[in-house]
Amino acid sequence: MRVSRILGVGATVLALTLSAAACGGPTNNDTGTQSLVDRIRAEKKVTIGIKFDQPGLGLKTGDMYSGFDVDVARYIAGKLGVPEDNITFKQSPSAQREDMIAKGDVDLVIATYTINDQRKAKVGFAGPYFVAGQDLLVRSSNTTITGPDKLNGKKICSVAGSTSAQTIKSKFSTSVGLQQYGGYSECITGLLNGAVDALSTDDIILAGYAAINPGELKVIGKPFTTENYGIGFKRDDTKTRQALNGYIQEMEQDGSWKAALMKNFGAGYKVPQPPAITEK
Amino acid sequence: MDFLGRYDLLGAFWVTVQLTVLSACGAVVLGIVLAAMRVSPVPLMRACGAAYVNVVRNTPLTLVIIGTSLGLYQTLGLTLASDTSTEFIDTNNFRLAVLGLALYTGTFVCEAIRSGVNAVPIGQAEAARAVGLRFGQVLRIVVLPQAIRSVVAPLASVLIALTKNTTIASAIGVAEASLLMKEMLENEGDKGILVFTVVAIGFVVLTLPVGVALGWLARRVGVKR
Structure with a gap:
């Protein structure tokens, strides 16, 4: 008798927990209408796609991530109220970046991601935060x-x-x-x-x-093309674009942008002028 | 689909076909030599054959192909084309890739043929020796013709695997189908699935008829026992 009563209580508790979770689910996961930055601010968590194999930009060594893209990612995550431990870095190879954003594998892509019209048809861009050639x-x-x-x-x-x-x-x-x-x-x-x-x-x-x-x-130092690196995210999210553009400008103005470049490319690197924001 | 017109799909698959045919020829020659070594009465030949097959067969193909470029060409200075030609890099890479693919696929051909040799009844070889043939003659005239006829079907599988393995040649910059696929994915990031499908269909078009034709040949030439 006793055993069955305990089981009964257990089952009730379990049922209540499940139903609570079921009720809580949809409101938390309703990203369709919610802007990405609002969700990141609320959850205090963000997943960012970077390169894992490019020294100076995005490099994974053991459990450590380093590079200019990583520093931009950390700066922006910090501005969105995400503590450093809650940033998840994922590898996003060049050919998979659009798909990873579309599927929601990553929230943001900061991985030497050149802004162009073909890509703009599929993802949203903020920036550029750097102009390479x-x-x-x-x-x-x-x-x-x-x-x-x-x-x-x-x-x-x-x-x-x-x-x-x-x-x-x-x-x-x-x-x-x-x-x-x-x-x-x-x-x-x-x-x-x-x-x-x-x-x-x-x-x-x-x-x-x-x-x-x-x-x-x-x-050599004589670039013959222009590559505007931007931050990629899901399309048609104006609020996210504006917020990210604001943070990029802050980073450029408060000296962190220059400091990050100096840190990653050594004293011999000539830091260029920060680019103007084109994705509005 | 109209973006496909901007790419030379046929040209890229033609390189794939050339890689396949040339490496297949090399692999068959190497495979027969290796199989002969592995069934020979000389212990040293058997040991060398077995060592080669076990080392190369168990090495990842990517490593073999990159090894031909970084190891044979860059470090040891082996060039397979005229250094002064404007096409030097492309020709050299293509030939290095053929070399690597043949060295690798030869081991699988060897093992297929060896299994065929084991399938030839022992009485055949004994009878051949009894009439006074030497080992080379026994192998060439009596055993190998029967052995190869019985392994056409497994060799077809090796050939199909080789066709698909040629995609690894893009790791050293041979402009075959998978390198074109990489270019298309880089430029048309939003059409990934379509690009994959087109290239996959291309390979099926190449390999399916090979399988059917060699399956027919296997039934026709197989020794009925």
Whole structure:
């Protein structure tokens, strides 16, 4: 008798808990009408997509995350009232960024994400928070490559299928040999042992590699494209866009933006002027 | 779908076909040599054959392919094309990829043929030896023809796997179908599923007829016992 009474009480408690959870559920998860920033402020939690493999921008070493994108992410999360422990970083490779935002795997993407019209059709952008340009990384001893006009007969390395590789193909066509590899690290190996003459991609990414190979590699510093890095999130969320733009401007004005660049790219890096916000 | 017109899909799949056919030829030659080594009466040959097969077969293909580029070409300076040609990088990468794919696939061909050799009744080899044939002749004239005929079906599976494995060649920049897929995904981020589907259909179009044709051949040439 006693056992069944205890079971009965237990069952009642369980039923009440379940029904409470069922009632609470819809109001908490109703993101359809709620703006992203409101939800982040209420939950004090945020999931941010970054790169895991780009020194200086987004790099995972053990359980630690570092880089300029990570610092921007932390600054914005802080402004949204999210404590640092409640930021979840997820890897968002270039080809998966739109899908991850659409599916809700990540709230924000801060991962060298160039703003363009094709992407704007699928995701919302705030920013830009940085303007990069495609540049060249060469061995420090190299004196023949002084700019994009001195590449005739040279071997240029870039990541297979990337925008940078496609630009090399379309801009320089036959005069330049293009070696494509699956990742930047193979290109760096090739550059250091002389199999290729230069690595070409966004200058800020190159600055990261120059910073971890001091004295061996240098960035030429004559960018020949313009890449506006923005923060990506679900489309049609004006409130989020305005809030993020505000935080980016605050970061640029209070010195944290410059400090983050100096921290990640070393003393030798020339910090540019902060870009104007274009996504309004 | 109109965005597909901006990309050379046929050209990319043509490179895939070339990679497949050339590496398949290399793999068959290597596979027969390896199988001969593994069934030979010389212990050292058997050991070398077994060691090669076990090492290469158990190495991830990505490692083999990147090894041909970073190891053979960049570090050891092996070039498979004229260094002065403007097409040097593309030609060299293509040939390195064929080399890597053949070295890797050869082990699977070897094991398929060896299983075929084991399926040939022992009396065949004994009879061949009894009439005075040497080991090489026994293998060439009596055993291998029967063995290969009985393993056409498993070799078809190896060929289909090879066709799909050619996508790894994009890791060293060979402009085959999967590298074009990467470019399309980079440029058309919002059409990911469509891009995947188109490339997947391309591979099915390549591999399905191969499977059907070799299945028919296997039934036709198989030794009825």
